[in-house]
Amino acid sequence: MEYTLEAILEEMKMEIDKWLIFISDKEAEKIVKRTTLQAGIHGYALLEYADGRVDVTDNLLGLTEPGKRKQNTPEQLTEVQVREQIIPELASYMLDKLKALPPAVLDYRFRFDGKFQVSSGVVNVRILEYADEAKRQQLLERISFYISNKLEAGKYPTKPLETFFLARQLLDEGLYPVLDFGRIIAVYEKILELNKGNKHLAEHRNTITIALRNWVEDHWLPRYFENTGTQWQTGFTKKIDAVLENAGQETVELVIFAAVCILKYEPSYSRSAGLAFLQCALELGSVQAARLINHGSGAFAEEVMRLCNDQVECSANDVFAEVRIRIHQESEESYAFALRFLTNLLKLGFPKSYQIKFNSTVKHWLPLKGLGKTGTHRFFANALDYPGVHPLLEEYAKAAMETFEWYTDAEGEKCCMPGSYAVFGLGLTDQAYFPLVVQYMEKVDVEHQSVQNRFTAALIEQYGIYREMLPVMLTCMLYCTDSLKLKMKGELEDTRLLRVLLDQVRGLHYYQVEHLVYLIWGGKNKLQKLADKAEGEQKQYLAGLIQAANRS
Structure with missing residues (x-):
């Protein structure tokens, strides 16, 4: 087939027409009404010609890169033809078409670029730039x-x-x-x-x-x-x-x-x-x-951002959202000094999404799989070794905990809210910190964090399941994901615990109860089968749980 200039231009116009039909969405008016800040939907188009083929797209990068496509036919176009004959014709054609489109289809400005394979190589050129001044x-x-x-x-x-x-x-x-x-x-x-x-x-x-x-x-x-x-x-x-x-x-x-x-x-x-x-x-x-x-930014006083003594050096940079802690002498006093430094920083407005660059000869980790082995994690695990600083860890955690904020040195499945390591360590050490655990869980962003699953499973394994434990256990479970694995169905065969569990869930939304049922029994259907086989009070309590888990 002979590719004449007229035939090539006609094919280009046909592809432009196809693309314009494609973008002329009947929902355009509805889409731009979502916000007053959207003037239109489309603001860019690219026409690409190579190997006798025409493509029109709104992809800024184009469909192909020079040399990527195997050229099967010799290009008959020259750069002079493109610049002097094709571009003026396409610019005029596209301008007429744009003016006929519904107003919501186009942004206030529209750019139309061309990328042409010619006998001497590739020509990249702006074909048309159209602006609606009123819009x-x-x-x-x-x-x-x-x-x-x-x-x-x-x-x-x-x-x-x-x-x-x-x-x-x-x-x-x-x-x-x-x-x-x-x-x-x-x-x-x-x-x-x-x-x-x-x-x-x-x-x-x-x-x-x-x-x-x-x-x-x-x-x-x-x-x-x-x-x-x-x-x-x-x-x-x-x-x-x-x-x-x-x-x-x-x-x-x-x-x-x-x-x-x-x-x-x-x-x-x-x-x-x-x-x-x-x-x-x-x-x-x-x-x-x-x-x-x-x-750093200079927003904090120098004595706030840098503190040191013979045992420990602490410094912070709010621009990098980093705190550097170097322990020269491992002691309770060193970690107490560093924790006071951290807590004061956060109370004064230091970014809560931050990380600790930690230097120490000791390497402790919390007894939880799935946590990132980071400097931040190691600092708090080390500090936990000193019972005298536990109250300072609690004070730090209360200052650090903030929904939608994160330690920046742990990502993906290991990401966690500031305060996590302190809360996990304290919760597994002493039941006196259960109120802190509850405060923490109520701030967790379940959509973007799952490390609380590991902690909840470890908490139950550490303390077991009994009457006084149920409230904190259920709060933790409410803020865990469906992937949490628990072994507790046996303990809940105890009718007394089952009754306490039912009392605890009465004030919850049905979907929260449904979530708890799924974590414990694997879903309402499995719980129903268990209830069908039960007798007496056990049957009554299981039926009550099923009812609480159903939308009324």
């Missing part, structure tokens, strides 16, 4: 109204979807040709403040951090640095003529803010990016970056 102005008004009424005058948590759009829009130079970096940081901080203690806090943090990281990597870094990193390791080299102009001084503040967000809130594998951003700011002469790296 842009409307979006700016909505953003201003949202910031004023929902954030600055706000008292309640905000929606993650709103942050998803706003975090990116504040950095969009199409909306704000001159970015107000101080205002941007203030808005981000207000979002985090309003959502403190909310279950979506981590999502807001992640959304803001991603928006910032993309801005730094796509817009700021290319002005001053060459990307010399690899897919696996971040790396940037300062351009020979790179100079931070006066107008660029404020931009560094946002770069540093992005770095701090990555270091504080993102998983450990992202830390290299945060450190690289700080290093780049440092290379451009940022005094603030140097201070943050060496001393």
